[in-house]
Amino acid sequence: MKTRLKNIDYVLVSAILVLCVFGLVMVYSSSYTLATMRHDNGQYFFDRQLTFFILGLIVFVISIFISLKTLAKMSPILVGFSILLLLLVLTPQFGLERNFSQRWLNLAGFVFQPSEMIKIFMIIYFSAFYARRKPYFDDFWYGVFPPLAVLSVVVTAILLQPDLGTATHLLMICGLIILFSGVRGKHIFMLGSIATALFVIMAIAQPYRMERISSFFNTFEDIGDTGYQLVNSYVSIATGGFLGNGLGNSIQKLGYLPEAHTDFIMAVIIEELGVIGIIVVIGAYSVILYRGVMIAKQVEPLYYKLLALGITMQITTQALINLGAVTGLLPITGIPLPFISYGGTSLVIMLVASGILVNVSGRRPLQDV
Structure with missing residues (x-):
């Protein structure tokens, strides 16, 4: 235990906590007006986010000391349980509809949101499976295919919600784990x-997805409808300038920028803090x-390597997707900014995943630290 504590990557822990605390500040700043209008309490969203942050810190610490081998053994059960929850979401008795x-x-x-929960369980499952089956990668059906069948079920359930952004992100994470595991090149290409x-088919299957793609390429053609959110994000970013307008002084969050405290919180950060906000977020x-x-x-063995890479890619690719949407470099997907956007499930699950990553860091040889 003492060796594990010495080996823990405290720089990584610091970066995670900086993002969480910074996120709390920005959730308060970006949601105060909306919270006052909807709930007659300016701290409504902040208080809820703070509660989930405290809960997240508890599971973060637990995740640092949990047995990774036990997680590997339990991963099929955890994935199966999450699939059940995803199916319950689709029922009128348990599912809630928003937007x-x-x-x-x-x-x-x-x-x-079960779709946030299943990401980390799929990372554990994929990492454990491909580490164990590496000697059998030449046999596609035995060494490669089984997790893909499970992934297809999970992605289908998420698409039925519908949530193309999360489904795409999950496919991206699992695909990267397969790539890092050393699966044969011909299988990777296939x-x-x-x-x-499948992505192209899913993108054109629903009219609203085509509208998002169309607005991505032609943002200013319909600024009152499909391009409204991105145009207001542009305004928020442009008015921030180099130094920003000061913490709490965003104009766009006053009802102009939809989802100012969730998916588009980065636009408010830039508007209020300018380059300083960008440096804090991108730097962390x-x-x-x-x-x-x-x-x-x-670290060794391969399971630990894949687990570390999978969680790292989960965090950073989600950040890239969100930042790309806010700046107009990628279509809007509805994916939150990790550790920063308002959302209890996302924050807690990200802290669980981060705790597991810190757990892996504690298993490095002491001389390599």
Whole structure:
């Protein structure tokens, strides 16, 4: 235990906590007006986020000391349980609809998103499976295919909510784990081709998805409808300038920018804090990316390597997708900014995943730290 504590990557821990605390400040700033209008309490969203942050810290510490071998053994059960929750989301008795999507589950008054939960369980499952089956990668059906069948079920359930953004992100994470595991190049090419074709089919299958893609390429053609959110994000970013307008002084959050405290919180950060806000956010994510990759290089066996890389990619690719949407470099997907956007499920699950990554860091040889 003492050796584990010495080996823990405290730089990584610091970057995670910086993002969480910074997120609390920005959730308060970006949601105060909305909270006052909707709930007659300016601290409504902040108080809820703070509660989930405290809960997240508890599971973060637990995750640091949990047995990774036990997680590997339990991963099929955890994935199966999560699939059951994803199916319950689709039922009128338990599923909650918000913004024309049924992604939330209400169990005894506790509301959460199973699609966020299953990401970490799939990372554990994929990492454990491909580490164990590496000697059999030449046999596609035995060494590669089984987790893909499970992934297809999970992605289908998420698409039925519907949630193309989360489904795409999960496919991306699992695909990267397969790539890092050393699966044969011909299999990677085949799976990549199938995934690309499926993505195109999913993107054009629903009119609202085509509208998002169309607004991505033609943002200013309909600024009152499909382009409204992104145009107001542009305004928020542009008015922030180099130094920003000061913490709490965003204009766009006063009803102009939809989802100012959730998916588009980065636009408010730039408007209020300018380059300083960008440096804090991008710098912290860069630290997580660098430390995560270094941890993966320093640990053995392959299961630990894949687990570290999978969680690192989960955090950083989600950040890239969100930042790309806010700046107009990628289509809007509804994916939150890790550790920063308002959302209890996302924050707690990210802290669980981060705790596991820190757990892996504690298993590095002492001389490599």
